[in-house]
Amino acid sequence: MERFKEEWERYRGIVEEGLDVFLPHEDEYPQSLYRAMRYAVFSGGKRLRPVLTLAVAEAFGSDPKLLLPQAVAIELIHTFTLVHDDLPDIDNDDYRRGKPTVHKVFGNAIAILTGDALFALAHKVAIAGSLPDGTKLRILREINDALCHRGVIEGQVADIESLQKEPDYEDMLFIHTHKTGKLIEASTVVGAIGAGASEEEVASIREYGRKVGLAFQIMDDILDAVGDEKEVGKRLRKDFNRASAVRILGLDGARRKMDELVDGAIAVVDRVLGRRGWFLKEMANFIRERTY
């Protein structure tokens, strides 16, 4: 476990440095935009997604730094989705990671445009670096497939629509695998593509990513139901969380589903990567055990 935390910190250090390099300086004009972009990005996140990208790439024998632009792009896109989701018109969240959300500090207009700017910047960053052109294009397609036409945005819309009805297990699965799962899945797949893994390996890593992505959101629901608000750093017990796995499966049922997913994810990595996949297996376990 100690080794896992150290390794995570090593990857996270690479990501933080990359984010700092690729984000415009906050003294540039117009300042409010760049200050808001940096405020949104540097808010003490776990960097789960870009860390997964780098870790998958390294497990397949690649120098993780080769994929740093693409990992940074994924974190910028994740941040863009959070900034927009927190808006009063959508989830109306005032706190994120224990800090006031972007629109609380900079206003709604700047928050909307900050999300847009992070999204545009992400695409510029995703095509930087020295990967072959064809690989860059494939990664871009993977990332945008994760967002639109059966992606994160569809999951968010389905979540909003779930407020108007009694969501069932199928609704919950759609929302969770799309709203949260798709980008986590893409984070792992991008690592494999960038490292030149075979099609079969990419498909296996996709299965791993899909399982840990869904497990991650189920754990989010469990924390929403029984977690500690201070530790988690955001408002819990949200009454609009209608498609919660805990609400639909019960607390025990949600835990069982999560266990099944985490065990399955570990089995996939065991098969494809063996011991080289130790960090990815520990990551799956972390997702099951996390308290924040």
Next chain:
Amino acid sequence: MERFKEEWERYRGIVEEGLDVFLPHEDEYPQSLYRAMRYAVFSGGKRLRPVLTLAVAEAFGSDPKLLLPQAVAIELIHTFTLVHDDLPDIDNDDYRRGKPTVHKVFGNAIAILTGDALFALAHKVAIAGSLPDGTKLRILREINDALCHRGVIEGQVADIESLQKEPDYEDMLFIHTHKTGKLIEASTVVGAIGAGASEEEVASIREYGRKVGLAFQIMDDILDAVGDEKEVGKRLRKDFNRASAVRILGLDGARRKMDELVDGAIAVVDRVLGRRGWFLKEMANFIRERTY
């Protein structure tokens, strides 16, 4: 002039067909998102930007259909910026092209997510088609440069900030060349890059695009001051249009500046393309003479 209108209609027909092919069907789940995306896109726009892309490409000897995905992507991005700009938190516009804006029909949350989805889809479309990988990546960079880090989004933020002060000529130039000009400039440059024009030709077309982009926004300000609300299809005489060229230069001054830009744009095309550039020259004249 008749020939110009016919040619515009021919290009527009290609664009409309491309938009219909690339947008998800509105019966797909979640319907509200896809209906909103199609509502936003099929609202009777002039398709100025993608028409410019196709026309520049054809002027340089390319089959315009080769660049259709990239032209469609530019129109999707333009639409995304309109949907977000119209939001109550930003410009708070209820009408666009004579129809209720997206948030008036579908609500603010869906409007924000519709913009995001159009943006993501645009990137998938921009890397479709048969252009070489390196050309696709260069076009992607051009489009995203037009949006962020001295792009459309910075222009929008500067426009919002101009409400807090007395904007001068320099502020107006920054806002207009970025908020409106950058994407028009990119539309022309993408056509030249996609058609395999030389670096020198690309630079000249950029100059043309920059001039007509700025002229287009100055004409928007002139129409805002003296246009017919029914014909223009949106609210005019906006009190928040503080960085208006008419407000800063006066009506005659704004017209003089526009004439200078349009004449300059025509001279550039004359030099680089001669008679092959006839449509681009007519387009510059159209921008000067338009009443809608």
